[in-house]
Amino acid sequence: MKIKNNLKKIKILKKEIYLKEIQSFVIRRKKLSSFNISIIRNFWKKFCIEFSYIKKKYIFENCSYPIILDIGFGNGRKLFFDVVKNSKANFLGVEVYINGILYCIKKCEKHNIKNLKIIYFDALKVLKYMLLNNSIFKIQIFFPDPWKKKKHNKRRLINLMFLSLVRLKLIKNGILHIMTDCKLYYKYILKNIKIFNCFKKFFFIENKHKNSNVKFNINTKYENIAKNKKKNIYNIIYKKI
Template sequence: MILYNNPRIADHLPHRIKSFVRREGRITNAQRRAFHQLWERFGIEISLSPIEPAKLFGRHASLILEIGFGDGESLAATCATNPEMDFLGIEVYRPGVGHLLLRAAELELRNLKVICFDAVEILERHLPESCLDRVQIFFPDPWPKPRHHKRRLIQPAFASLLARKLKAAGVLHIATDCESYARAASKILVAIPELKNMAADSGYISAPPYRPPTKFEQRAKGSGHPVWEILFLKPI
């Protein structure tokens, strides 16, 4: 079952402005087979009950959420090099989800679960409070035109929601190659009292070693675009 086709969920979702447009693109036969053959192993079926991370992974471990993982290569690499941590990946782009499922099977990952659904709905309705050690949002859609800024993922209400879901000492890490997005996101996050900017000058940080470069990032840097890294902590 594809999560966003679940009528039990759809009937309970209020209308709101979406932060994404579902650009499906071409899904390959291999990616389509991955949904049929690997979804039960790596995918999460969303019901009206909350997600229980310890039951989901069969252990208590640090829990990392990545929102919008693209083709999933960097997330798979992070999972492979951090087997002591558990990872949730959320993405609405089905070819990317299919690609990650294939990669996860190839790497025999045991610390990854995948959700193909709107991240805002998952956070609002399905993840418990104070459950995340880190939230990663790498190269979200910048929606550069001013009339589209309302569609940007990082909005005041969503930032407050992320702060609630983070554990004490948890961190929110955002990377973008859009300067206006970086400025706007930083301004929003600074206004959240539960969060503290970890940059020494209250600006941006260098890319931490745990974040492998994404395909999108490599293209951006190849075009001469700098990358802004934002890191906020939820103090104890």
């Protein structure tokens, strides 16, 4: 009886810890059109994975392909482009904004895409509770919210806890790719990465506009905004050794 009660207390405690974790995002809910509701009803289960512990072999049709985890893919246009361009890679997109998810679902259904799955949940919890260790080839995070105000810094996604999870989930020689236009966040990221001796600088550019030899086929929404404002773009790529 005592053991059962203790187990129950542990479960409750875990649930409380899980709910109290600081979120790196704020959900802005929008009313969905009847068309988008029909998309959810008809195709959500086909392309979206519910929050639960998952195994690599059950996610994709071709489980031998490497997995690229795209965290916070926004409106979904760059992610869809990458998915189409890299047919021999499996993409796992994590996003909390429904419009970008719906865009990807519609495009994937129209083009019969089979190498993309989406998780509608907080990225930190996905890394912590869903993914197997040593299962991801690449983790890419393009223009995460910098939470510039000092009192909001604690909400930043890329911190020591996040990087410790990245270290566990990436395979050997796996890639961590981050882009930001916020200098303070860029310095904060580098400071935290340097604490881990398992990450080796693989490719590094401090100002993308001065490096014409680096080409990306399609920009994210926030990359275009940064370019229009003539802001520096910090492009950081590390390899797990």
